[in-house]
Amino acid sequence: MSEELRVAVDRRNTGAVLYTKGYINNVGGEEIANRAYELMDGGVRTLLLNLRETKIVNSIGISILIEIIEKMMEKGGKIAFCCLTPVIHKTFQIMGLANYASIYPDEETASRELDLTT
Amino acid sequence: MTDTAERQMELTLPMVEDIEIAAARAAGNLAREVGMSNERIDEMTHAIIEACINAREHSGCADKRMYLRFVGTSEGSGNPRLDIWITDHGRGFDPQQARSRRQQLGPAHKRGWGLQIIEAHMDEVDITTSPEGTTIHMVKLEKKS
Numbered sequence: 001m002s003e004e005l006r007v008a009v010d011r012r013n014t015g016a017v018l019y020t021k022g023y024i025n026n027v028g029g030e031e032i033a034n035r036a037y038e039l040m041d042g043g044v045r046t047l048l049l050n051l052r053e054t055k056i057v058n059s060i061g062i063s064i065l066i067e068i069i070e071k072m073m074e075k076g077g078k079i080a081f082c083c084l085t086p087v088i089h090k091t092f093q094i095m096g097l098a099n100y101a102s103i104y105p106d107e108e109t110a111s112r113e114l115d116l117t118t
Numbered sequence: 119m120t121d122t123a124e125r126q127m128e129l130t131l132p133m134v135e136d137i138e139i140a141a142a143r144a145a146g147n148l149a150r151e152v153g154m155s156n157e158r159i160d161e162m163t164h165a166i167i168e169a170c171i172n173a174r175e176h177s178g179c180a181d182k183r184m185y186l187r188f189v190g191t192s193e194g195s196g197n198p199r200l201d202i203w204i205t206d207h208g209r210g211f212d213p214q215q216a217r218s219r220r221q222q223l224g225p226a227h228k229r230g231w232g233l234q235i236i237e238a239h240m241d242e243v244d245i246t247t248s249p250e251g252t253t254i255h256m257v258k259l260e261k262k263s
Contacts, residue, residue: 062231
């Protein structure tokens with residue numbers, strides 16, 4: 001069975017927003033990583049991941065998200081998340097992801113705080 | 119005296135990519151039948167996913183199958199409960215060692231969080247493991263007593 005993750009990118013003035021749809025497992029995590037690394041190679045240093053249409057994650061997928069955060073931190077940039085379900089938020093906290101990335105309740109708040117205007 | 123409704127399901131699933139989603143969906147459907155809330159089902163879903171991934175990735179079982187049993191109950195007063203057993207016929211593991219390894223590695227290390235996630239999302243977790251296999255029994259309650 002396939003639970004393919006889809007990722008859409010919206011470039012903003014100073015960064016980008018990645019919209020995910022579907023299950024963030026190892027394959028989904030790699031898909032997000034590929035898109036994030038392309039953006040980072042293109043000079044993006046502020047990245048917001050909007051997980052509004054992701055309802056399920058697993059620990060392998062989250063471990064890949066942590067790798068993306070580490071790579072962005074090495075480049076002096078930052079990654080943030082918004083629109084998490086309560087259980088995904090809790091899982092991020094368990095795995096320590098919340099220690100390295102900001103988490104916002106909605107995209108409007110995140111965009112304002114990160115200066116990600118259209 | 120209260121009426122008690124009970125639903126049961128048993129599944130044998132191949133250890134293939136994303137099979138954990140099928141297991142979680144089946145358990146979620148049964149949990150809904152006994153009146154569990156979406157929030158509790160969501161937590162349970164993530165625990166089942168991690169338990170199935172652990173079995174698939176680490177059990178080393180020859181038959182490449184996992185055996186699941188779900189029992190959902192709802193008392194007349196309304197307190198849904200789901201018992202979940204996930205069994206593999208693999209080599210077993212040391213749960214205490216798995217937990218301490220996680221603590222030694224610290225937050226910077228990224229893998230090996232499955233057991234912690236399971237314990238955080240479920241109300242009761244009991245692991246029986248030996249060189250003949252492992253069964254993890256997890257309980258999700260609508261309301262903690």
